[in-house]
Amino acid sequence: MSREVHGTVAPGFEPVRAAFAANFTERGEVGAAFCAFVEGKAVADLWGGEARPGVPWAEDTIAVVFSTTKGPATLTVQALAEQGALDLEARVASYWPEFAAEGKGDITLRHILTHTSGVIDFPGYRAVVDDPAWWLDLDAVAASFQGASPAWEPGTAHGYHGVSFGLLLGEVVRRATGRTLGTAFAELVARPLGIDFHIGLPTSEGGRVAALLDHPPITNPVMAAYLSMFNPGTLTGRAHLCGEQGFAQIGRQFNRPELWAAEFPSGGGIGSARALAAMYDALANGGAGRGRQIVSEASVARYSAEARNGQDLVLLFDTRYGLGYQLPTPFADFNLSPTAFGHGGLGGSVGFADPARRVAVGYVPNQLLFPGPGEVTRGAALATALYACLS
Numbered sequence: 564m565s566r567e568v569h570g571t572v573a574p575g576f577e578p579v580r581a582a583f584a585a586n587f588t589e590r591g592e593v594g595a596a597f598c599a600f601v602e603g604k605a606v607a608d609l610w611g612g613e614a615r616p617g618v619p620w621a622e623d624t625i626a627v628v629f630s631t632t633k634g635p636a637t638l639t640v641q642a643l644a645e646q647g648a649l650d651l652e653a654r655v656a657s658y659w660p661e662f663a664a665e666g667k668g669d670i671t672l673r674h675i676l677t678h679t680s681g682v683i684d685f686p687g688y689r690a691v692v693d694d695p696a697w698w699l700d701l702d703a704v705a706a707s708f709q710g711a712s713p714a715w716e717p718g719t720a721h722g723y724h725g726v727s728f729g730l731l732l733g734e735v736v737r738r739a740t741g742r743t744l745g746t747a748f749a750e751l752v753a754r755p756l757g758i759d760f761h762i763g764l765p766t767s768e769g770g771r772v773a774a775l776l777d778h779p780p781i782t783n784p785v786m787a788a789y790l791s792m793f794n795p796g797t798l799t800g801r802a803h804l805c806g807e808q809g810f811a812q813i814g815r816q817f818n819r820p821e822l823w824a825a826e827f828p829s830g831g832g833i834g835s836a837r838a839l840a841a842m843y844d845a846l847a848n849g850g851a852g853r854g855r856q857i858v859s860e861a862s863v864a865r866y867s868a869e870a871r872n873g874q875d876l877v878l879l880f881d882t883r884y885g886l887g888y889q890l891p892t893p894f895a896d897f898n899l900s901p902t903a904f905g906h907g908g909l910g911g912s913v914g915f916a917d918p919a920r921r922v923a924v925g926y927v928p929n930q931l932l933f934p935g936p937g938e939v940t941r942g943a944a945l946a947t948a949l950y951a952c953l954s
Contacts, residue, residue: 570609582948593930594620598840614773626773631908632832637887665712681713695821722876729828745826755855760834763826773929783935839914839925847916867904896942
């Protein structure tokens with residue numbers, strides 16, 4: 564397997580390249596890319612390893628990033644709200660009347676963005692989530708969630724909306740604007756910033772997608788016990804994060820071109836580390852990039868301010884959320900600065916902005932890993948090296 568590292572780092576950021584190389588020799592990396600901006604300039608743009616067996620990771624390789632997609636999805640909602648197309652305090656049912664069924668009439672967009680709506684799955688969830696046809700039919704997705712009941716009284720607690728987050732927001736965007744969330748993201752964020760990130764991948768781009776590799780056997784007993792709680796037949800209120808196979812084969816599920824084409828704003832985004840870093844660079848610099856104002860500086864401050872903090876009813880550990888964005892905790896790979904915000908994804912990917920330091924990061928791997936407590940993650944190793952260079 565090739566472990567050759569390609570790309571560039573700015574003078575003074577050589578330790579970032581060393582940390583990227585060390586991920587391959589010390590932390591099980593197979594193929595990955597990392598990009599970082601400081602004060603609006605790229606200081607690291609690296610890639611290496613294999614995208615698929617025997618195929619090197621290229622400069623234009625893209626990969627599924629799972630919940631790291633929630634950052635681009637949030638920015639899309641943010642931009643639409645600034646245009647007046649969405650109101651965070653409005654009831655979801657004001658855009659989508661059928662959603663009011665089963666006690667959901669008072670749920671607002673803010674509840675979804677802060678993971679407080681309680682709508683984490685729906686009756687018959689496991690019967691459809693492994694079927695690509697369901698993901699590709701947005702009317703079917705909407706109908707499924709119309710029959711959902713909140714798992715707790717909306718607004719009274721928070722719990723990670725791992726799957727429902729983007730699907731609910733996507734239907735609101737579709738009802739309010741006549742566009743899918745993926746289309747709105749392309750128009751409002753990706754094209755103005757010139758970034759290679761997609762929520763709903765065009766068929767023509769499929770040849771560039773890295774193959775996800777299922778995680779190796781979990782040897783850390785704490786992590787093994789934790790992940791087992793999300794598998795089918797255990798805690799059903801939390802098992803919505805994965806399908807019938809649990810986490811064991813989730814890479815195989817998302818190696819299917821049908822799911823690449825589906826617009827899954829919670830976890831189906833596909834793109835490059837450079838794209839994530841460039842998007843967060845705009846957020847680290849007052850909402851503007853490439854001479855285009857994507858959102859206002861006031862909006863960046865509002866969405867990155869803490870909205871929820873404490874025990875997460877789904878993840879079972881303390882989490883912090885702004886409006887849509889994750890905030891630093893010991894479990895986040897961007898916890899080196901209290902002013903950072905962004906989102907990580909299943910298996911290791913991450914993107915974040917740190918306006919106080921004017922730093923932005925994107926990291927995209929194809930080997931899914933679940934490090935246990937105390938283990939240094941690949942993303943954290945890269946972020947640590949980057950911040951050390953800032954000193």
